[in-house]
Amino acid sequence: MVDYATRYPEAVALKSIEAEKVAEALWTMWTRLGIPKEVLSDQGGQFTGAVMREVHRLLAVKGRTTTPYHAQCNGLVERFNGTLKAMIKKLCVEDPKTWDRFIPGVLFAYREVPQESTGFSPFELLYGRTVRGPMAILRDLWTKEGKMDKIAKMPRPTTKRQIRSFLGLAGFYRRFVPGFADIALPLTDATKKSQPNKVIWTKPMQVALDTLKVKLSTEPVCKLPDFSVPFTLRTDASGVGLGAMLLQDQGNGMQMVACASKKLLPAERNYSTIERECLAVVWGVRKFGPYLYGKPFCIQSDHKPLEYLEGLKATNKRLMRWALALQPYMYTIQAIPGRDNVGADLLSRSEE
Numbered sequence: 001m002v003d004y005a006t007r008y009p010e011a012v013a014l015k016s017i018e019a020e021k022v023a024e025a026l027w028t029m030w031t032r033l034g035i036p037k038e039v040l041s042d043q044g045g046q047f048t049g050a051v052m053r054e055v056h057r058l059l060a061v062k063g064r065t066t067t068p069y070h071a072q073c074n075g076l077v078e079r080f081n082g083t084l085k086a087m088i089k090k091l092c093v094e095d096p097k098t099w100d101r102f103i104p105g106v107l108f109a110y111r112e113v114p115q116e117s118t119g120f121s122p123f124e125l126l127y128g129r130t131v132r133g134p135m136a137i138l139r140d141l142w143t144k145e146g147k148m149d150k151i152a153k154m155p156r157p158t159t160k161r162q163i164r165s166f167l168g169l170a171g172f173y174r175r176f177v178p179g180f181a182d183i184a185l186p187l188t189d190a191t192k193k194s195q196p197n198k199v200i201w202t203k204p205m206q207v208a209l210d211t212l213k214v215k216l217s218t219e220p221v222c223k224l225p226d227f228s229v230p231f232t233l234r235t236d237a238s239g240v241g242l243g244a245m246l247l248q249d250q251g252n253g254m255q256m257v258a259c260a261s262k263k264l265l266p267a268e269r270n271y272s273t274i275e276r277e278c279l280a281v282v283w284g285v286r287k288f289g290p291y292l293y294g295k296p297f298c299i300q301s302d303h304k305p306l307e308y309l310e311g312l313k314a315t316n317k318r319l320m321r322w323a324l325a326l327q328p329y330m331y332t333i334q335a336i337p338g339r340d341n342v343g344a345d346l347l348s349r350s351e352e
Helices: 019-033 051-057 071-091 098-114 121-125 134-145 147-152 160-171 185-190 204-218 275-289 305-315 318-325 343-351
Strands: 039-042 061-066 230-239 239-250 254-263 298-302 332-333
Touching: 039 071, 051 061, 071 098, 098 121, 098 134, 147 239, 160 185, 160 204, 185 204, 230 275, 239 275, 254 275, 275 298, 275 318
Parallel strands: 039 061, 230 298, 298 332
Antiparallel strands: 230 239, 239 254
């Protein structure tokens, strides 16, 4: 089971998939997490039979099913199931019959990892706070045992596989690294299929490697969000990427709650400056949507992209889609000088 809003997963091992057992397992999970208004499942008999229909009726749950032979309708759960199986398979090599005892630990680790689609971990979005889990413990151990020094002394990668390994390590902390996408751009470009397996090392790649090593050694500066305080979203775009910062004033001035960056696709780089600024706003709102939806917030930009969007949305299908994407949100717009938008600007153009 996966919550579509927070990406928070639940899983339980069952000896039987009879409708009564499935209903009992769902009830146990809902008593901890709350009863959903809507449940999407496949068309298995345990989900469409009389028992589950009665459960839905008693709990006022709307039951929905996917289209036959079209698993993509419930792709979020299907992908999670695949990930869960792959993780458990690696842990129960010695005694496959005990696979079920690894479920709690695997779920704990999965819930702590920030999701690419939201920028936050499922645990943070569900409970509104961070959790001391495997990643936090690992980071503490690295700091105490001098592991960061070992990372700083890592030799220069010579193959695409070695670069991917380094980027995979750095990617665990990308939410704490302003401008991660642009900083790592020379390294990610070197891993493309069109590039030789034996890396031709360049100066920009060395700068990217050195910068990420320094960032990995720096403690996170993000503040925990306070949901009683309005959020401020700052966005910016450059010729190579987008940047967004989620801020709050909790009594000590504006402080960063989270940051995100994105490398522009080749087609997106051809957009005009004002269109890239519009894209930055729409992408930033979607990225931090779980924190912004249903609450008033302020969008700050050193351009006036939303005025442009409102003025021309009727003449351009792409702008119309962007305008529709922003309609569910309650936001105000504030233009700020470029000198005050240095954070989002850095995120978008670190290596421009």
